[in-house]
Amino acid sequence: MTATLSRADAEVAPAHEFAGTWHLTRLALRRDRVVLPIWIVLLSIVPASTVNTFTQFYPTVADRLALQAGANANPSYALLYGPPFDLTAAGGFIAWRMAGFLALLTGLMVVFTVTRHTRAEEDTGRAELLASAVVGRYAALTSALLVAGGASVLIGLVQAVSLLGAGLPAAGSIAFGAAEALAGLGFTAVAAVAVQLAEYSRTANGIGTAVVGAAFLVRGAGDSTVDARWLSWLSPIGWVQQVRAFAVERWWVLLLPAAFALVVGGIGYWLLPRRDVGVGILPPRPGPARAAPSLRTPFALAWRLHRGPLLGWLIGVAVVGAVFGSIASGIGDLVGSSPQAQQIFERLGGSHALTQAFLAAMAGMFAMVASLYGVQAALRMRGEETAIRLEPVLATSVGKLRWAGGHLVFAFFGTAALLLVGGLFMGLANGLRTGDVGGSIGDTLAGMLVQLPAAWVVVALAVAIFGLLPAYSAAAWAVGALALLLSLFGPVVNLPQAVLDVSPFQHPPKLPGQEFAATPIVWLLGVAVVALVAGLAGWRRRDVG
Numbered sequence: 001m002t003a004t005l006s007r008a009d010a011e012v013a014p015a016h017e018f019a020g021t022w023h024l025t026r027l028a029l030r031r032d033r034v035v036l037p038i039w040i041v042l043l044s045i046v047p048a049s050t051v052n053t054f055t056q057f058y059p060t061v062a063d064r065l066a067l068q069a070g071a072n073a074n075p076s077y078a079l080l081y082g083p084p085f086d087l088t089a090a091g092g093f094i095a096w097r098m099a100g101f102l103a104l105l106t107g108l109m110v111v112f113t114v115t116r117h118t119r120a121e122e123d124t125g126r127a128e129l130l131a132s133a134v135v136g137r138y139a140a141l142t143s144a145l146l147v148a149g150g151a152s153v154l155i156g157l158v159q160a161v162s163l164l165g166a167g168l169p170a171a172g173s174i175a176f177g178a179a180e181a182l183a184g185l186g187f188t189a190v191a192a193v194a195v196q197l198a199e200y201s202r203t204a205n206g207i208g209t210a211v212v213g214a215a216f217l218v219r220g221a222g223d224s225t226v227d228a229r230w231l232s233w234l235s236p237i238g239w240v241q242q243v244r245a246f247a248v249e250r251w252w253v254l255l256l257p258a259a260f261a262l263v264v265g266g267i268g269y270w271l272l273p274r275r276d277v278g279v280g281i282l283p284p285r286p287g288p289a290r291a292a293p294s295l296r297t298p299f300a301l302a303w304r305l306h307r308g309p310l311l312g313w314l315i316g317v318a319v320v321g322a323v324f325g326s327i328a329s330g331i332g333d334l335v336g337s338s339p340q341a342q343q344i345f346e347r348l349g350g351s352h353a354l355t356q357a358f359l360a361a362m363a364g365m366f367a368m369v370a371s372l373y374g375v376q377a378a379l380r381m382r383g384e385e386t387a388i389r390l391e392p393v394l395a396t397s398v399g400k401l402r403w404a405g406g407h408l409v410f411a412f413f414g415t416a417a418l419l420l421v422g423g424l425f426m427g428l429a430n431g432l433r434t435g436d437v438g439g440s441i442g443d444t445l446a447g448m449l450v451q452l453p454a455a456w457v458v459v460a461l462a463v464a465i466f467g468l469l470p471a472y473s474a475a476a477w478a479v480g481a482l483a484l485l486l487s488l489f490g491p492v493v494n495l496p497q498a499v500l501d502v503s504p505f506q507h508p509p510k511l512p513g514q515e516f517a518a519t520p521i522v523w524l525l526g527v528a529v530v531a532l533v534a535g536l537a538g539w540r541r542r543d544v545g
Contacts, residue, residue: 020135024143028117035478036151039109042485043102043155047094047176048162049489054090064088071096079224079323082241083232091168091246095176102180103240104216106155107187110148111208114191116474117144120201122278124386131277141195141272145188145265152184172246175254179240182257186236187212189261192268199280202383206309213316236260298398302406305384306377310414313373317366317422324362325429325444328355355430356513360447362426363419364505367451368484370418374459375480377411382466382473391544400540408463408532415455423448443512450511453524454504458483460531467538 029036058064064087071077071084078084082100086092118140121127127140160177164170191208198204219238222231232238236257243253275281295301381404384390393403427444431437462476469475486495486503500506504527507520 017136044158079220085247103183107212113148119195156181176245185261189265196271298406306410321422321425325426360510363447371455371458374415378462419448447511456528457504460528463535467535
């Protein structure tokens with residue numbers, strides 16, 4: 001007996017179809033009591049924390065005017081950050097540098113949250129059990145939207161209050177926070193549609209994150225191309241920046257993300273009763289009746305499962321690497337000429353020449369992002385386990401460690417491939433601008449490779465959590481996010497070095513720019529090996545499920 005609604009019943013959702021929403025909301029908040037507060041706190045406090053940093057980077061009017069001129073002259077900066085409306089004050093600088101990236105991160109957060117509490121529950125069979133009790137058809141989706149949307153609103157509210165507390169103008173602070181909150185609500189609605197279209201949680205996450213990434217790329221293409229500025233108006237992230245916080249605010253633009261959230265969210269509710277529990281609107285492509293000889297090994301099966309996500313990540317890092325490489329030689333126009341500015345930037349990831357410091361910082365950032373792919377690939381093992389697709393495989397002659405090894409090849413060597421591709425394209429783009437392609441590629445590849453052990457530590461910790469604490473496998477995302485946010489924003493807000501050292505990405509030598517030191521590399525590899533062995537030992541001993 002399936003817990004579905006007929007087409008006629010779906011036209012009007014009576015009150016009992018939302019029964020249990022409050023209880024499921026409380027359950028979702030309890031399950032996310034660690035990960036969600038980390039997202040909220042870090043995304044909320046970062047804008048206000050950079051107010052003092054702006055005055056250190058650009059202490060004089062001349063520095064700020066040079067910053068404005070440099071940003072206007074190079075379209076690559078508009079591709080990354082958006083149009084520089086007013087960079088002569090802290091508020092305008094924060095809105096330019098952070099509005100788009102914060103909207104991007106908020107979008108990823110809400111997509112993962114909605115999928116976790118809807119489609120992932122259907123994958124494990126728990127949703128059908130709940131639907132057979134006194135839980136309405138719309139309760140799970142509504143509770144997930146309340147949690148994700150509420151987190152978005154809270155982030156925007158705290159951002160506005162903290163910016164006000166930092167002494168920035170009230171109008172700009174409110175506009176900034178409102179735009180970020182509405183962007184989060186818009187991507188929450190996108191996630192509501194994605195979980196109706198896809199049959200599996202990984203596909204729903206893929207659809208949702210693809211929309212978020214496309215919104216960022218469309219916005220970047222529009223802002224960096226004079227003849228295509230209209231593209232920015234097609235992107236929810238573009239709307240965030242078109243509000244023009246701290247630069248003669250345009251309040252009417254806020255109506256666009258609000259309408260987008262209502263319309264797209266309504267589509268999600270309209271699609272929900274038109275499918276069965278555990279089934280998506282888009283039917284899966286049926287496979288052949290007999291498996292090809294190429295699928296006879298665990299590694300071949302892992303390749304089949306991982307090839308799509310890995311290809312998407314490789315294309316993404318290649319594009320981003322080329323963009324960062326194209327602006328490396330001109331980074332001095334943005335950093336400023338004061339000693340304080342160069343010291344702060346060097347603390348982000350390098351020393352000596354400013355361009356080398358920038359490339360070293362970008363290598364560290366690529367390693368942080370690549371580690372998230374590694375976490376995703378490692379947790380695919382848990383997805384196969386909870387979806388009960390693993391037991392038939394283990395019922396054959398395939399052992400648990402042999403099966404896990406196929407996935408771990410992609411988790412660890414896929415991470416290495418991302419760094420190599422990112423370094424190759426970043427070095428190539430920088431070399432074409434400076435006239436030294438070979439030297440530039442060598443420098444960026446070296447910078448990427450020394451960061452690889454730090455990324456492997458995060459991946460190995462994900463494996464350890466999977467093997468030892470499978471019920472808390474989602475905490476691996478919190479480990480990766482914490483390491484990323486500490487390294488990315490910690491130096492900017494002047495966190496103590498002891499706190500920064502919690503992140504493995506603080507320890508590798510920053511190449512190019514510094515001398516190579518083998519000791520931190522050896523220690524990081526040792527930590528990764530210990531965590532990996534512990535995870536595999538736990539996986540070998542524990543029961544499946």
